[in-house]
Amino acid sequence: MVPSLNKSDEADNWLYLGEGNQNLVVAYKGDDPIYKGKVLRVIKNCKNKILSTQDSILFKKQFSEKVIQPLLGKEYVVPMFPVHTSVEFLQRLAFNVEPHRPAFRTDRQIVVDSPTSFFLDDLTQFWPNSPAMTFELKPKWGFKPDSSFIDMSNIIKKRTTCRFCMHSYLRCVPQNNFCPLDLYSMDQARVRKAVNVLLKETPLKKTLSVSINGKKVSLTSEIDPHLFSTFIEYNDDHNTLMQDILERVLLHDPILKILKNLQMNLDEIDVEGIHSLFQRNSDYFKLVTDDINNWVDVVSRYQRRLERKNNSINELDEQIQRIYEYILSMTFKDCSLMINVTPTVEGNNTSKIVTFSNGLSFQYDIRVIDTDLKSIDKIPFWFELDQSIVKHATENKFDKECY
The missing domain is CATH 3.30.200.110 (Inositol-pentakisphosphate 2-kinase, N-lobe)
Known part of the structure; x- marks a missing residue:
């Protein structure tokens, strides 16, 4: 009922x-x-x-x-x-x-x-009878495009600077050394650098928020000791422990690798190629987005394409498929991670556990949220935004190199 x-x-x-x-x-x-x-x-x-x-x-x-x-x-x-x-x-x-x-x-x-x-x-109450720290992280785009459809005037910039950093520059967001490619790198030093920026140096409100037992934690000041004690009794630097936990979880779990592969593989020809296909074929086919069976078929075709390593876009149905795939890629580029952590003991019967040299162990759970389907009508907008981002970075000689 x-x-x-x-x-x-x-x-x-x-x-x-x-x-x-x-x-x-x-x-x-x-x-x-x-x-x-x-x-x-x-x-x-x-x-x-x-x-x-x-x-x-x-x-x-x-x-x-x-x-x-x-x-x-x-x-x-x-x-x-x-x-x-x-x-x-x-x-x-x-x-x-x-x-x-x-x-x-x-x-x-x-x-x-x-x-x-x-x-x-309620993911902030994932373990109802246990204390929990919850990180809500929006990891953004995890790759730089490498498509033959990219215009020659854009290709060097797109292969040098990631989309997030160029977009931040366009929006006049102060540069704070955060690059999402560091998060996705699976390199301990780079992941630590990214987490350190988000938690300590210049917190980005839309990128990361933290709560303890459902209560928001300020990332611009020291954590309230009383609030932190409701999560775990810890005598050393609370902010450093919080940073260590998030860093270790991101390195331990495969979720960022999964997201990066989905973003890249679903967006192989870049928005410049997608926009071209969208314009070229708009008079010849109707893109169906409100039929779940259509999307189930898109997923099946995508998985078969990866298995067979078939990158052809010669046929009309292949072009339609790539447009659908791009829409899915935009969902995975804009999703968020809800990461819940609770103190536990080493040897707990779960693979989702991280242990530190001081003997502390934490069990974690990760869920991906904000995964609603994006509108296919936004393709022209995404293309225009992409061109504005790259043009602004090029004309103003924004030369940040993202790895």
């Missing part, structure tokens, strides 16, 4: 947790055992935009289960459970969360007549 949230006063038990472009998440703080340890994910929409239908909402669940899960692996995907939500409940929820939302997110509002939302496990 699908549960329901129908009464407006039920919204008072849900507290704002965070949001992305498409969804807003609230955590349950009431006493009903059905909802304890859960978060509710409600969809957002642009103002004055056509509202989502029941079928399109349930498509999100199918997309997670039948497309994202086979590509990432079941262990990294958070199960989604539908719940009926009334207009009264969502209107009250939207009113309650509005004061807590960051200003840059408020151009998109909760869809108050959405008939269905989703329950997910």
Whole structure:
């Protein structure tokens, strides 16, 4: 039986947790055992935009289960459970969360007549009876393109400087020595450098956040000793231990390698090649994005292409396939990792454990979130943004070399 949230006063038990472009998440703080340890994910929409239908909402669940899960692996995907939500409940929820939302997110509002939302496990309470430290990390793009479709005027810059660093330069974000290629490198010194920048030198709010037992930790000051003691009693530098934990987990787990390979393999011909295919063929085919069977077929064809090492794009169906693959690549370039860590003992019967020379051991779990399908209509926008990023870096002689 699908549960329901129908009464407006039920919204008072849900507290704002965070949001992305498409969804807003609230955590349950009431006493009903059905909802304890859960978060509710409600969809957002642009103002004055056509509202989502029941079928399109349930498509999100199918997309997670039948497309994202086979590509990432079941262990990294958070199960989604539908719940009926009334207009009264969502209107009250939207009113309650509005004061807590960051200003840059408020151009998109909760869809108050959405008939269905989703329950997910609250990943900040992954071990309900154990203390937990949670890192929410958006690792960004893990590779530099190497496609024959890249224009000769762009190719040197794209092969020298990564997309994240060029985009930061375009947006006038102060350069802080953080490069996502360091995170993805699996080299201990480079991963440590990236983690050190994110946690100690110049924290990037949109890239990394940390909480202990669900309470946010400030990355611009020393950790509150009392809050840290609710995670583990530790007499040395708390910030350094937090850095060591994140570094060790990222080196131990294969998730960044998985994401990097998906990003690269799904985007072999770069947005310059994709935009060309998209323009060239737009009059001859209809790209179907709301049929889950179509996306299941895209995944199967992609996996067969890798097995057979078939890189042909001569046929129309191969060109369509590459456009679909690129859309998937953009999802994996913009996803986030929820990394939960809890103190444990060495020898615990799990492979997800990291141990330090001082005898401390930590069990961890990683889930990938923010994996909704991107809009195929954004291809022209992505192309124009790509060209602006590279042009700005070239004209202003931004010569950072990313490895």
